Amino acid sequence: MATYHLKIVGKRDEGNDAASLWLEVPQDLRGAFSYRPGQFLTVERDGDGGRIARQYSLSSTPEAHRDLRITVKKIDGGAVSPWLVQDVGEGQALEVQPPRGRFFRGFDEPRHVLMLACGSGIAPILSIARHLLAQDAGHRVTIIYGNRTPDAVILGDEVGALAESHPTACHVEQVMSRAGESWHGARGRIDKTFIETRWKDWQAASHGLSTSIFLCGPQEFMDDAERAFVDLGLALADIHRESFDLVLNDDDGEPGLTLVGVNDPGESGPCERIVAVVGGEEYETVPEEGESILAALIRAEADVPFSCQEGTCASCISKLTEGSASVRPGVLQTLRQDDLDEGLTLACLSRPTTRSVRIDFDEI
The missing domain is CATH 2.40.30.10 (Translation factors)
Structure with a gap:
């Protein structure tokens, strides 16, 4: 790109x-x-x-x-x-x-937005929280921010300023896992036990609003947190996570997920044409057998966005508008099933299964 x-x-x-x-x-x-x-x-x-x-x-x-x-x-x-x-x-x-990226897509009604971050994961969390509070749309924001020690905190002054400038709509709590005796705040790891222990407090802070969860940090932290929230009764559609960690997990031998173009399911058969829309321009190529959509486009020198080519970075997120594809199941570490239902995918993890496919890198 x-x-x-x-x-x-x-x-x-x-x-x-x-x-x-x-x-x-x-x-x-x-x-x-x-x-x-x-x-x-x-x-x-x-x-x-x-x-x-x-x-x-x-x-x-x-x-x-x-x-x-x-x-x-x-x-x-x-x-x-x-x-x-x-x-x-x-x-x-x-x-x-x-x-x-599609970490945040907005809300049509006021929500209680519970945001859990560890380390540098606070960066997108801060951006989203600041946006929600500036809207003055009735959202309530709770930020739980974990680090090892106070001197490792990133953007701490700005996170604290949000709570100070929005005292009724925003609550911030910092949690330290290895702090010394001078630390008087919460201690420990933001894990399943911590979440289950605090859940009633967070429910009370919602003031009756439906809760949406945002997670950003190490993969293990997000996996643990997601399991905890699902066990507490939250739907996966209400849990949003961002990560640039490897998502493939050696899944290439597993059956692929079926992705169908949102406008046209296409005609089954060996793929003879891939059309990509990028920056308002169209690129066309013929894939080789077993080649991913992204690999075929790169080989054709199409100006498509990509980086890792392994499902790690989400740079190649795109929408399949015509045709069908088989998508490696590791995509669900980055996208949700409802995203796939909308035609969204990672081009590097997708292989065409119809004679023609059309994929749009702009419409995300």
Whole structure:
């Protein structure tokens, strides 16, 4: 997918080994870089083996900030995050793709939004919470934010400011798993036991509103939290999660899920044509046997968004509008069944099963 050079106009250290970077968007790129709260940017750089791309959530909020901001936690041995946290500075430019992602899609009525984050997972959570509270639409927001120690907290001042500026609509609680004696707040891990213990308090905080859950952090944390909420009676459709961890889990030998185009189911048979819509343009190619939709488009040099090609990053999220496909079951670690029912998929995990398929990377 096309990338653009955006200048770094601000940088701030965040806790231990993390930083926020503000990126200036020129006026002629405002449309391309418009975004929803909870979306991410893909940052690219040259590496030893060629181009490297990594995804970082936007911690800015559209209606509150003119510039874009990503908040990055340094990963030891990482190919991009140490460079962003330690080396780049104001005045330099980053090569980035336009925002993508479907972590948050909005609500038609007031909700109690219960948001659980660990570590750098607070970045999209903060963006969404700020957006909901600024709407003044009757939402109530509860943020439970976990870290090991207080000096590891990222964006702590801004998270606290939300509760201070919206004392009746927002509640924030920080939880430390390895804090010293000076810490007087909640202790422990945000796990199944913690959630079950606090659930009645969170229900009371809803003031009768239906609850939606947002999770962002390590995969194990989100899996544990999701199981806890399902056991408490919440529907999977009300639990939203964001992660850039590997989702394949070696599922290639398992039966694929069937995805049907929302406009036309297509005619069964060996695929003879893939049409992709990207940035208002169409690209067409003929796939090879067993090839994923994304692989076929990359081979044809179509300007499609992608990064990991393994189901890790969600960059290739797209909508199948015509035809049918078999999708690796690992997609359900990133998308929900109701997303698939709407035709959404990850192109890297999808193989065409009809003579023609049409997939739209814009309509997400």
